[in-house]
Amino acid sequence: MTLREAMFWEVLPDKAVKCQLCAHNCKINDGKSGICLVRVNKGGKLFTMVYGLVSGGVVDPIEKKPLYHFYPGSGVYSFGSISCNFKCANCQNWHISQIMPQTGLVKEVAPEIAVGLAKQLNCKGIAWTYNEPAIWFEYNYNGSKFAKKLDLYTVYVTNGFINPEPLKMIAPYLDALNVDVKSFDDEFYRKICKGRLEPVLKTAKLAKKLKMHVEITNLVIPTLNDDPEQIRELASWVYHSLGPDTPLHFSRFRPHNKLKNISVTPEKTLVMAYKIAKDIGLKYVFLGNIYHPRYGNTYCPNCGHLAIRRGGTFGVKNINLVNGRCVKCNEKILAYH
Numbered sequence: 001m002t003l004r005e006a007m008f009w010e011v012l013p014d015k016a017v018k019c020q021l022c023a024h025n026c027k028i029n030d031g032k033s034g035i036c037l038v039r040v041n042k043g044g045k046l047f048t049m050v051y052g053l054v055s056g057g058v059v060d061p062i063e064k065k066p067l068y069h070f071y072p073g074s075g076v077y078s079f080g081s082i083s084c085n086f087k088c089a090n091c092q093n094w095h096i097s098q099i100m101p102q103t104g105l106v107k108e109v110a111p112e113i114a115v116g117l118a119k120q121l122n123c124k125g126i127a128w129t130y131n132e133p134a135i136w137f138e139y140n141y142n143g144s145k146f147a148k149k150l151d152l153y154t155v156y157v158t159n160g161f162i163n164p165e166p167l168k169m170i171a172p173y174l175d176a177l178n179v180d181v182k183s184f185d186d187e188f189y190r191k192i193c194k195g196r197l198e199p200v201l202k203t204a205k206l207a208k209k210l211k212m213h214v215e216i217t218n219l220v221i222p223t224l225n226d227d228p229e230q231i232r233e234l235a236s237w238v239y240h241s242l243g244p245d246t247p248l249h250f251s252r253f254r255p256h257n258k259l260k261n262i263s264v265t266p267e268k269t270l271v272m273a274y275k276i277a278k279d280i281g282l283k284y285v286f287l288g289n290i291y292h293p294r295y296g297n298t299y300c301p302n303c304g305h306l307a308i309r310r311g312g313t314f315g316v317k318n319i320n321l322v323n324g325r326c327v328k329c330n331e332k333i334l335a336y337h
Helices: 111-120 133-149 164-173 186-193 198-209 228-242 267-280
Strands: 009-011 017-019 039-042 045-048 056-061 075-080 125-128 153-158 176-180 213-220 248-252 285-288 306-311 315-319
Touching: 017 045, 045 133, 075 111, 075 133, 111 125, 111 133, 125 133, 133 153, 133 164, 164 198, 176 198, 198 213, 198 228, 213 228, 213 267, 228 248, 228 267, 248 267, 267 285
Parallel strands: 075 125, 125 153, 153 176, 176 213, 213 248, 248 285
Antiparallel strands: 009 017, 039 045, 056 075, 306 315
16 A cells, blocks of 8 residues: 555644545544545645555446436446545445455556546446545546546546535546435434535535536435425425536435344335425436336426436436437437437
8 A cells, every 4th residue: 555645635733734625624643544544644744545546446337326417328437445534324335435445455556547447448437436536536636637638528426525625626627426415404414424414515516616517316214314394405405506407316225334224215205205306396306226217217398208218227228319409399408418
């Protein structure tokens, strides 16, 4: 494991440092690491322990991120590292997101090699995913710059807890984000995720302002964040803060990690969330982790024509669009295609 000096930090007295990469803004004493476990203070300087450390890479459909209105049907090379700046009790990737770099479950891959693999495998882009990409910033920032040279799109699948300055820095090289808004309740964030809601909302709004494509995902967990009023608040926030054309995904919870005692989300709960969001005026609402064509397809919000038919495991069966517009009424549906 090779340490690399980190970006976004400041010197504090007594060889302490303040990490400014994410909204935790950790004060880190000499010899200690931040909440993410992978940014460490050595002698009064902040280093990243995971530059080049890859836990896995695989070709995915872009719909698996999930991004439904961003180059639909394309393949994306998905890369992840380890650890996270959240400690979500329900995390399905806990085996990589809640471990230390010394576990040996990683291999070293230079960013230009990672991005080159995407090109060799005929992918349209690269996604930084599986664990929180923000804590891996130095690596995926360099990788994203290299991806642009190869005419590849770039994606963050993120919890949104990054600070504004790093997001602004990577924005010229980052095309899309799926932001996981885990709940519209700050108490949920503090108890279940060990984070806070407001920085996540600010990230989504800033990404939209910076002209990145944004989609929102909400994992609906029975008894914890499935209250209809909370879902209404989330959908209303998306409508007013990000715009009615912003795709919103409600995803089914399955027991994982420390929440194995909670049952699978009933389909009727997801349908309820779908109807609430549509009633508020969101044009594109989807249900994930269930198989139901009606809630996985894209329909033209103007004429109701089937624009993108999806089915199976994140598969796109048919795209009834020309230049991102409905073939029947010419309504603009996709900005990226």
